[in-house]
Amino acid sequence: MAVQPQAAGVAGGPATAKICDVIATYRPTTMFRSPTTDSCVTSLDFDDTGELLVAACNDETIQLYNCREGKLNKVLPSKKYGAHLARFTHHQQGVLYASTKVDGMLLSSPQYDTIRYLSTHDNLFLRYFKGHTAPVTCLAISPGSDEFLSGSVDNTVLLWSLNSAHPHGKLLLNSPYLAAFDPTASVIAIASPSTSTVLLYDLRNYDKAPFATFDLLELEQKFTPKSVGRDWTKVEFSNDGKSVLVATNGTGHFLLDAFNGDMRAFCYRKSNAPPSRAAPGRQDGVPGQGDVCFTPDGRYVVGGTNEDNIYVWDTQKEPSPDHVLKPEHELEFKGSRGAVVAFNPRHNLFASGDKEVVFWLPDPHAVD
Template sequence: MVMMSFTELDDDTVRSMAIGAVFSDFGGKINWVDFHRKEDLLVTASDDDSVRLYDIANAKLVKTTNHKKHGADRVCFTHHPSSVICSSKYNLESTGESLRYLSMYDNRCLRYFKGHKQRVVSLCMSPVNDSFMSGSVDHSVRIWDLRVNACQGILRLRGRPTVAYDQQGLVFAVAMEGGAIKLFDSRSYDKGPFDTFLVGGDTAEVCDIKFSTDGKSMLLSTTNNNVYILDAYGGEKRCGLSLEPSPNTPIEATFTPDGQYVLSGSGDGTLHAWSINMRKEVASWNSHIGVAACLKWAPRRAMFVAASTVLTFWIPNDSKSTAEPVMVDTEVGAES
């Protein structure tokens, strides 16, 4: 698998994407994946209670840690390349230990964050400081600081909240019941939202929200597999995409780093790419892994990952050859 640094994409490069490596030794579905912002690293959390760290430049599993007591649901990198925040699946009501700050280097829990008594469904790290946010089915968003155990702020909301910071860390968005998206100044969120958008005509819960790298667009995925691209300043709907339903498996969509394309899974096991400016589909592929619940494009590379119970790395196939993807020996470098 040959890695390419990211350059501005065109339709031909997007169409050429193909599977370059496959990791298939997971003991359950992969719940979430996250790329480090500055290093060639990927982290996954899965139903087999494992958190796994990958070197994406070499398609190599670097480390596996197991979390039988708490489980592994949502996961995201902190700024340090070997530490992550992971949400728990088990014992939430009894322990309140809904979030853990984990060192992948020496398999230690550096801090527990207690507060949510129900599952965390959205988790994101500030791109500029030690703040992070979690959204839970307990109808709250909590703001935290890695250096402090106690919650720094709470927003009470209707429905299942989904959260995201913009790329500068100045603004965060909270999507909630009824298709409402509220924007907050991250330095004075206690004053309430400075703007509210409504995604007209769709009242399904938003299961994921992302800002484009240039901050001009927002990407929403809903529980009924609709995907919307919104203008991040005025909230106008730039385009909407309806995909095949996948009961009990919400799909994820992702921007490319240049903000020119959106990729998404679908309930029929296909992957799709659209040009935002041209408002047209430019590519579709068989995912080869069933419904891809997790889908993210790497911040600094011409690659994306798609995951179900299997993790696949997709890269441009410049040779146009029919070579088989690399089946990786996932035992190398693995530790429990």
């Protein structure tokens, strides 16, 4: 898949290139250090145009970056409410995010955990979404409409529309901590770590039973035995709709066939370092959104290593007989963990975050 011309203002590769031609040449080009020493990035998201990046940080700020110019545009404080899981809507100046506080108090309060819809242009709230009674663990925006999903520690998944403060769908499930829309916006995947299952729902029949259930218990027992029933960090469809990625804080990630749930590969990573972000639903560290993602063409999986550097797995490469897929490339960078990773949907650029935000671009001198 060819991507659009990459961001100007920072060094990079050719204006237009297939990802497979440049994937091995990505290098860190711009680093934005946090103004406070104890700040950590907890989520990253690009807007539909690929021009903007939003980061939520545990110093209770939301940071907006201009990808084309390679600069930090503004920092929006959210000291009263905290901020996590910042997501662009399809309106470029609209951002959804989950509170980490309630009216200035920590979420040990039994009150709801509010989702806020923010206009980044004037830093004003457009709407509040109140429905959960415990911390929100995921926000997923529909690729085809203004609907979005939220999962929570309160064992509910709520379906919302941006133009209404009240949910129009609700599921009661055991630890529905992760959710994603497929590229057609017609299928929803909900991952339940404690039951080791991924449930697929038809959006048109959201209140009916799932039409498919993928049971990962045996796979966990084989590949991640030390963390069975916990430490899932993300669920994501590839943009071609053929694969589902179930990311973990362990020694790798599960790449599943989106149609039958069979494991295509276990994306293995070797690391002796502990994870730098807590899995959703766990309260034992800085939260995150997963340190891995698909490239826009659906071919590669790009992710952190719990140490330095970034791994790249080629999903078109045959795994070993026991389904282990080792990284095809290791992108070097001594200085920042890829604790959170997001790939630009339009440009040859991806971002990683830890205590800083890093832009990665192809090295033009390494591309023929």
